[in-house]
Amino acid sequence: GAVVSQHPSRVICKSGTSVKIECRSLDFQATTMFWYRQFPKQSLMLMATSNEGSKATYEQGVEKDKFLINHASLTLSTLTVTSAHPEDSSFYICSAKDSSNYGYTFGSGTRLTVV
Amino acid sequence: GESVGLHLPTLSVQEGDNSIINCAYSNSASDYFIWYKQESGKGPQFIIDIRSNMDKRQGQRVTVLLNKTVKHLSLQIAATQPGDSAVYFCAEKGPGSARQLTFGSGTQLTVLP
Numbered sequence: 001g002a003v004v005s006q007h008p009s010r011v012i013c014k015s016g017t018s019v020k021i022e023c024r025s026l027d028f029q030a031t032t033m034f035w036y037r038q039f040p041k042q043s044l045m046l047m048a049t050s051n052e053g054s055k056a057t058y059e060q061g062v063e064k065d066k067f068l069i070n071h072a073s074l075t076l077s078t079l080t081v082t083s084a085h086p087e088d089s090s091f092y093i094c095s096a097k098d099s100s101n102y103g104y105t106f107g108s109g110t111r112l113t114v115v
Numbered sequence: 116g117e118s119v120g121l122h123l124p125t126l127s128v129q130e131g132d133n134s135i136i137n138c139a140y141s142n143s144a145s146d147y148f149i150w151y152k153q154e155s156g157k158g159p160q161f162i163i164d165i166r167s168n169m170d171k172r173q174g175q176r177v178t179v180l181l182n183k184t185v186k187h188l189s190l191q192i193a194a195t196q197p198g199d200s201a202v203y204f205c206a207e208k209g210p211g212s213a214r215q216l217t218f219g220s221g222t223q224l225t226v227l228p
Contacts, residue, residue: 006158032214041123043204044159044218093158097214102147102166104216106158 002028004096006107013084013114021079021110023094028103030096033077035069038091038109050077084114123202125223134192138205138219143186145207149216150179150190153202162190162203192224200226 003026013019023033032051036044048064050056050071058064066088068080077096081088094107128134140148146167151159165172165179165188172179178191188205202223206216 034215043220046215046217049215091156095216102164102208104149104161106151106160109156109158111156 002026002096002098002103002105004030004094004105004107006094006110008110009108010111011113013112015085015114016083018080018082019084019112021081021092021094021112023077023079023096023107025075025096025098025105028096028098028105029074030077031074031099032097033071034095034097035067035077035079036093036095038093044093047079081112084112086114088112089114123221123223125225127225127227128195129227130195130197132195134190134195134199134224136190136192136203136222136224138188138190138222140186140188140205140207140219141217142207142209143183144210145217146210147208148179148181148188149206149208150177150188151204151206151218152199153204153221155201159204195224195226197226197228200224 005024007022035047038044047062048056048058050069052071052074056069071077091109093109097104149164150162152162153159163174163177163179165181170181176193180189202221204221205219
């Protein structure tokens with residue numbers, strides 16, 4: 001089946017630094033990738049949607065200058081959390097969609113802790 | 116919509132019993148629904164899906180029921196096992212060209228020995 005690889009699985013960074021999270025589709029071309037954030041005991045909240053080669057579409061309330069998304073190829077999308085603060089500490093999850101209407105595959109998530 | 120600030124509903128069942136997890140979805144025009152299982156510290160894992168032109172779909176030990184009249188989705192797990200303990204989310208996709216999934220609030224399932 002379709003596999004999405006997400007790295008790193010966990011990262012600790014200092015306040016004010018930037019962190020990059022990678023999401024790769026290993027055996028299919030991801031026409032669309034999604035980035036979610038999940039706080040403890042809560043649901044997944046969509047942050048942004050990105051199509052290969054175009055700018056990401058951000059959900060209301062998500063700062064595009066803080067959460068930089070790059071989707072330069074059909075198999076790779078990156079999320080960079082810039083100038084991280086403790087309130088950015090969360091579980092970030094990517095999802096990749098193939099060209100069909102129904103194929104969604106999730107990464108294993110990244111636990112970000114900002115100290 | 117999102118469930119910011121809410122605690123997860125919980126369901127406890129005895130090992131071997133059947134589990135039923137419910138979900139109310141938000142968009143009457145959604146055309147595709149998925150149930151995901153999420154274990155602690157991991158990403159969502161696909162369990163079963165159903166399209167809006169169906170009202171029931173069965174998999175191995177799992178059944179999804181869709182009631183479009185009341186915008187309700189349920190997941191039935193037969194002979195629940197300890198490995199089924201996790202948080203379960205339903206997700207819906209909007210109609211037509213809409214691509215993103217909207218997740219429900221989730222249910223914490225605990226299987227008791």
